Amino acid sequence: MMNEVLEGARVLLCLFIFAYASWRDLKTREVSNKVWAVMAPLALALTLFQFLLFSPESLPFFAISFAITAALSVALFYVGAFGGADAKALMCLALALPIYPENLFQFNVPRVSPIFPLTVFSNAVLLAALSVLYAIFRNLYWRHRTGQSLFEGFEHESIWRKILAFLTGYKVKMADLEKGYMYPLEDVTAKETGDVERKLLVLPKDEERETIVGRISNAIQEGKLPNEVWATLGLPLLVFVTLGFIVSLILGDLIWILLNLVLT
Numbered sequence: 001m002m003n004e005v006l007e008g009a010r011v012l013l014c015l016f017i018f019a020y021a022s023w024r025d026l027k028t029r030e031v032s033n034k035v036w037a038v039m040a041p042l043a044l045a046l047t048l049f050q051f052l053l054f055s056p057e058s059l060p061f062f063a064i065s066f067a068i069t070a071a072l073s074v075a076l077f078y079v080g081a082f083g084g085a086d087a088k089a090l091m092c093l094a095l096a097l098p099i100y101p102e103n104l105f106q107f108n109v110p111r112v113s114p115i116f117p118l119t120v121f122s123n124a125v126l127l128a129a130l131s132v133l134y135a136i137f138r139n140l141y142w143r144h145r146t147g148q149s150l151f152e153g154f155e156h157e158s159i160w161r162k163i164l165a166f167l168t169g170y171k172v173k174m175a176d177l178e179k180g181y182m183y184p185l186e187d188v189t190a191k192e193t194g195d196v197e198r199k200l201l202v203l204p205k206d207e208e209r210e211t212i213v214g215r216i217s218n219a220i221q222e223g224k225l226p227n228e229v230w231a232t233l234g235l236p237l238l239v240f241v242t243l244g245f246i247v248s249l250i251l252g253d254l255i256w257i258l259l260n261l262v263l264t
Contacts, residue, residue, distance in 0.1 A: 003103050013043060
């Protein structure tokens, strides 16, 4: 009974903290470090206590799970695919639930990796990828409404950059771009003629956002750009991590489920 209680406490800790962090991410796109400073020691204490009491043989795998999750989180953070809060959330999850909580959820769910945070991560990425459908709809609707070319002024850009922009971004007005959760998918450079050259961005970075938005704003005010430019929504990834966490507990690995559906 105590084993199940401790495991339930670890699951509830993750659920409550992730729910709060998701709310903050949606509202402000920022999550205080205090959230993870509270979660990390509680998660570590609960996991160590349960493993030492009931399954000390799991301690080496606990260390391996955390090391792999931490390495992945830090790598994704440094390449710009993760925010700091997202990386800390995954590492805290590895402290709380390094393996699937089988004592509490006593039914088999399909999963490829024995490392539970990796299943949560893959589910979160898959769920976040559904935002592509929203971008496609926005772009098709804009094309139908305006009758204009989506890539006017970008004739020099490769087809692959255009496809990437089409799948991950859409046209927004300058007032929307200036909001903190929108990131420019294009930039401008001044030409000797006084005009500007537009270029599509593959991976917008947070530290360059204000500078690029400033250049675009100046070009629009000078009449050198239309008032609608390419941008992408800064996804509140913690929301998808939370959804991925819930789905992982109930359904398992979504990618494995989809592969089985396709191959069988």
